[in-house]
Amino acid sequence: MENHKLQVAASPHITSGASTRKIMLAVIVALLPTLAATTMIFGLRALLLTAVTVAACVAFEALWCRLMKKPIPVGDLSAVVTGLILAFNLPPAFPLWMAVVGAFVSIVITKQLFGGLGFNFANPALVGRIVMQLSFTGPMIDYTFPSTYGGVDALATATPLIVAKNQALPMIDMMLGTHGGVLGETCAVTLLLGGLFLIVTRVISAAIPLFYIGGVFLFKFFLNLGSGASAAESAYESLTLVLAGGLLLGAFFMATDYVTSPYTLSGKVIFGLCLAVLTVSIREWATMPEGVSFSILLMNLLVPYINNLTRRRPMGVPKGRWKSGKGAA
Amino acid sequence: MKQKVNYLATFTNGILKENPVLRLVLGCCPVLAITTAVFNGIGMGAAATFVLICSNVVISLLRKVIPSGVRLPCYIVIIASFVTLVSMIVKAYVPALDESLGVFLPLITVNCIILGRAEMFASKNGVFASALDGLGMGIGFTLALVLMSAIREILGAGQFFGLQILPESVQPMSIMILPPGGFFVFGILMALAVFIERKTGKPLPKNAGCAACPAGENCPGNRDEEAEEVGK
Numbered sequence: 001m002e003n004h005k006l007q008v009a010a011s012p013h014i015t016s017g018a019s020t021r022k023i024m025l026a027v028i029v030a031l032l033p034t035l036a037a038t039t040m041i042f043g044l045r046a047l048l049l050t051a052v053t054v055a056a057c058v059a060f061e062a063l064w065c066r067l068m069k070k071p072i073p074v075g076d077l078s079a080v081v082t083g084l085i086l087a088f089n090l091p092p093a094f095p096l097w098m099a100v101v102g103a104f105v106s107i108v109i110t111k112q113l114f115g116g117l118g119f120n121f122a123n124p125a126l127v128g129r130i131v132m133q134l135s136f137t138g139p140m141i142d143y144t145f146p147s148t149y150g151g152v153d154a155l156a157t158a159t160p161l162i163v164a165k166n167q168a169l170p171m172i173d174m175m176l177g178t179h180g181g182v183l184g185e186t187c188a189v190t191l192l193l194g195g196l197f198l199i200v201t202r203v204i205s206a207a208i209p210l211f212y213i214g215g216v217f218l219f220k221f222f223l224n225l226g227s228g229a230s231a232a233e234s235a236y237e238s239l240t241l242v243l244a245g246g247l248l249l250g251a252f253f254m255a256t257d258y259v260t261s262p263y264t265l266s267g268k269v270i271f272g273l274c275l276a277v278l279t280v281s282i283r284e285w286a287t288m289p290e291g292v293s294f295s296i297l298l299m300n301l302l303v304p305y306i307n308n309l310t311r312r313r314p315m316g317v318p319k320g321r322w323k324s325g326k327g328a329a
Numbered sequence: 330m331k332q333k334v335n336y337l338a339t340f341t342n343g344i345l346k347e348n349p350v351l352r353l354v355l356g357c358c359p360v361l362a363i364t365t366a367v368f369n370g371i372g373m374g375a376a377a378t379f380v381l382i383c384s385n386v387v388i389s390l391l392r393k394v395i396p397s398g399v400r401l402p403c404y405i406v407i408i409a410s411f412v413t414l415v416s417m418i419v420k421a422y423v424p425a426l427d428e429s430l431g432v433f434l435p436l437i438t439v440n441c442i443i444l445g446r447a448e449m450f451a452s453k454n455g456v457f458a459s460a461l462d463g464l465g466m467g468i469g470f471t472l473a474l475v476l477m478s479a480i481r482e483i484l485g486a487g488q489f490f491g492l493q494i495l496p497e498s499v500q501p502m503s504i505m506i507l508p509p510g511g512f513f514v515f516g517i518l519m520a521l522a523v524f525i526e527r528k529t530g531k532p533l534p535k536n537a538g539c540a541a542c543p544a545g546e547n548c549p550g551n552r553d554e555e556a557e558e559v560g561k
Contacts, residue, residue: 101502109513113520134509135502 020117023258024077026203030194031084031253037177037187042092046183052096054083056103064112078117082106085125085253088184089246089293090132091143098136102128122300123257129293143180174243185246195252204256207268208275212251215276217242223284247279250292260300267303267310275299339458343465350473351522355441359433360474361511367490370478371471372426376419376434378467380411381443385463388451395452404447405438412438442470473518480514481505 038046061079065072073079086106090099106128111120133140173179177187184191198204217238224234242248255261255275262271275295282291313319349355356377363369387407388395395403416434420427427434437443446466451459482488485505487495495501504510 098500109517113517131502131504131509134504134507136500137503139500 020076020078023203024081026198026201027081027253028077028084030197030203031081031088031184033190033193034088034184034187034249035084037190038088038092038183041177041186042183046092049090049092049094049096049099050084050087050183053087053090053099053103054080056100057083057086057107060104060107061112064108065116068112070116073117076117079107082111082125082128085123085184085249086128088249088253089125089129089182091140091180091182093142094139095136098132098139101135102132105131118259120259122297123254123260126254126293126297126300130297133293143182171239171243174240181244182246185249188243188248191248191252195248198252198256204252205265205268207265208256208261208272209251211269211272212255212275212279213242213247215273216247216280219276219280220284223280241280241283245283245290246292250296251275254293255296255299260303262303262306262310264307264310264312267306270306270310271299271303274302336458336461340461340465343462343467343469344472345469345522346526347466348469348473348522349442349445349466350470350477351519352526353442353445354519355445356443356470357515359436359440360477361508361515363430363433364474364478364481364511364514365485365506366429366482366488367475367478368426369429370474372419372423373430373433373437374467374471374474376415376430377437377440377442377470378464379415380408380437381446381467381470382460382463383411384408384443385446385451385459386456388447389454389456389459392452400448400452401444404444408443408447409438442466477511477514477518480518481510485510 035047035050038050057079058074062072062074083103083106086102087099090102106124110122110124110127111117114120175188177189179186195204195209199206199209220238220241221234224237225231229237255271262268278295278298279291282288282294288294343349345352347353350357350360359373359377363373384404384407388404391403391407412435415437416427419430419434446462450462454462479489482490483494484502485507487493487497487499487501502510505514
């Protein structure tokens, strides 16, 4: 006869009932509309590529943990999320075996070798993407458009980021995602839908996507104004920059990863703004058209320092005597 | 430090237990830079082994003559002479190797392994033991280089020793022969060496401090500072 009312335990006394599994399930639900959209845009090949990547991620996680005689964490669904996001970072015609290599880099090297979920120094899917980008550059930028929609000419091959440097883009294509690109980045509507779902269900905080996307928009807007464009033109171009490329996917689903983003609100604001500055800088002035993944990777590495510098002052410690940033990282 | 030297242990020390690259983490610069092909790895390993043995022998011979206060400049002069010798020989007889190693050949002078072994071992032990230590460390260095460059060359270029071994249709992962790939392979091999040692050897207690470090009591940080002051 246990009487729970009389038990004494250490805090916290109220728990929310959230678990890794529930959170990951929410992320998967948020990604499903984009999966549906990408299947409609790019055809069944996109679905096959996603299935292979997810299966490879789960299989590598299970195999590695069995090999290391660790409990197998496949049930927490984090490998499924990694697989989905990784697949969303690949162009539709990407060879399947290369996707499996990417899954190996993501799960085994980035996640499990560092100790599994919670210990990864960077977002696993992101490292997988960047390794593939640097390894298989040709197939990774092969943004062909499998034409289920018929003739789409202007945006058929290149990522809109390259096209946008020369001509104005039809905004409706940008919103619906009927243009070239990697699987998960094209359809802005479903990405926004998924992101809003995560914010409303309080799985992610709005701070990072808000400051990241807002920062990119404003930075580009003022850059354009500075170079002599009218306000309307600048706003249109900035909106194009926000919708094109992997910004929405990165801002909602990759930059907000719990393990690799700051846990204080002010830290999240700094994180989002730095991401915005880095992304616009890479897109504007570097040799590569896309900079989202590199920005997030770089900021992932700085997260421990941001956390440390934005720690809250404990109650009762006078302002002058509390120095954030002191102590272990 | 007077103790009986176990010649076999001295020789095998450098190969896994105190592997200069994977356990002592010395000489990382050439390890990361030149391990893009097995040919480079073997060449660098052989050159460094030669310098290591010769400098260990000479420093061991001179260990009673060199004053402790100026020992580092003396070691560097000795090492630099042998490196000059090696780089001239390589330039004359294996120009291809000289071309691919480039600046890293003269940089053997400042390779931490060689100075480290002079400081940790040759300056305290007899000639024969120092030569064996140099040979063991050199082989350990070469093995680590060959292992790393084999992985990087096969994955990054689809070749082994310049021969195509992966079918042409398989696109190699070019990141492996770029600097990030070097760090990837280096980190994974270091983890593997620790893993193997844990599986085979006695597990070390956590936070064992200097006792857990493979450099052990040879560590320069543990040197008797007072004795050195007197030596000056």
